[in-house]
Amino acid sequence: MTKIGITGSISSGKTTASKYLSYKRGPFFSADKVVRKLYSKKSFKRLVAKKLNFPVNLNFKKELKNKITSKNKSLKILGKIIHPIVRREMFVFLRKNKNKKLLFAEIPLLLENNLENYFDIIILIKSSKSYRLKRYKLNRGDKRLFDLLDSKQIKDTEKMKFCDHVVVNNKSLSILKKKLLNIIKNYV
Numbered sequence: 661m662t663k664i665g666i667t668g669s670i671s672s673g674k675t676t677a678s679k680y681l682s683y684k685r686g687p688f689f690s691a692d693k694v695v696r697k698l699y700s701k702k703s704f705k706r707l708v709a710k711k712l713n714f715p716v717n718l719n720f721k722k723e724l725k726n727k728i729t730s731k732n733k734s735l736k737i738l739g740k741i742i743h744p745i746v747r748r749e750m751f752v753f754l755r756k757n758k759n760k761k762l763l764f765a766e767i768p769l770l771l772e773n774n775l776e777n778y779f780d781i782i783i784l785i786k787s788s789k790s791y792r793l794k795r796y797k798l799n800r801g802d803k804r805l806f807d808l809l810d811s812k813q814i815k816d817t818e819k820m821k822f823c824d825h826v827v828v829n830n831k832s833l834s835i836l837k838k839k840l841l842n843i844i845k846n847y848v
Contacts, residue, residue, distance in 0.1 A: 662847055663754065663763045663778065667770035668785035669816060670809050671792040671801070673829040673836060677785045678766035680837055681844055686762030689753040691746045691769070698745060711737055729804050735812065743773055754778070762847060771819055772812075783843065784823040786816045791830050 666678045675692065682688035698704045702716075709716040712734050714723045727734045750765060757763050767775060776782055787795075789810070796806045820826050827839045 661758055661760060661763060662780045663765065664847070665770050665775070665779035665782045666764065666766045666785060667768060667782060667819065667823075668787070668829075669792060669813050670768065670806060671795040671799075672785045672787040673795070674766050674768060674785045676833070677783070677827065677829070677836065677840055678764055681783075681840055682762075682764035685844065685848060686760050686764055687753070687757045689750060689763070689765040689767075691750070691765075691767045694746050694749045695742060698742065708738065708741060711741060725802065725805055729802075729808055735808065743769070747773070747775070750775075750778075769813070771814055771822055776822055781825070781847070782823045783825045783827060784816065784819050785827050785829050786820075787829045 664681070666674055666681065668674045668677075675690065678688060678690065705720050706716050708724065709720070712724070712727045714727055717723070724738075728738065746767075750767070753765070754763065765779070767773075770776060770779075770782065792810070793803065793806055797803070825843045827836065827843070829836050
């Protein structure tokens with residue numbers, strides 16, 4: 661089994677790259693998908709609201725964004741709730757698929773959470789800040805939140821030291837796919 665971790669800064673194109681790499685090649689784990697699933701649960705929302713001291717209401721997302729962008733400690737508290745759950749789900753995924761030839765895991769904070777030792781290969785999807793911000797805004801993202809989340813991630817120049825492959829994603833989708841194909845053909 662070869663475990664491939666895909667990481668990169670916010671809105672660098674990790675999900676697109678991960679889906680392309682894993683398609684018909686092996687099971688795919690998405691940390692973001694686990695987090696989205698958590699936010700769909702009322703019990704999780706109640707826990708977050710309690711820990712960050714705000715009422716659970718119809719504007720949960722707005723309240724959470726306000727807490728995160730206004731109080732620096734809030735993002736850290738949120739991370740302490742979410743990261744252990746994501747890590748546990750990742751381990752379940754790895755165990756469940758241990759007999760597969762290739763496994764793919766998209767984990768935005770792979771290096772920030774010291775998960776590199778769980779992967780045989782790490783691919784960094786890298787993109788300029790201006791491209792990433794443009795992508796983030798296309799998905800109705802808020803610039804303040806983008807800047808905050810981006811500031812909490814290790815810079816790409818530092819991440820590159822821990823990665824086996826670096827893919828620059830500042831061009832078209834077809835160019836990204838070509839670069840990824842050149843990498844994955846070494847492992848299939």
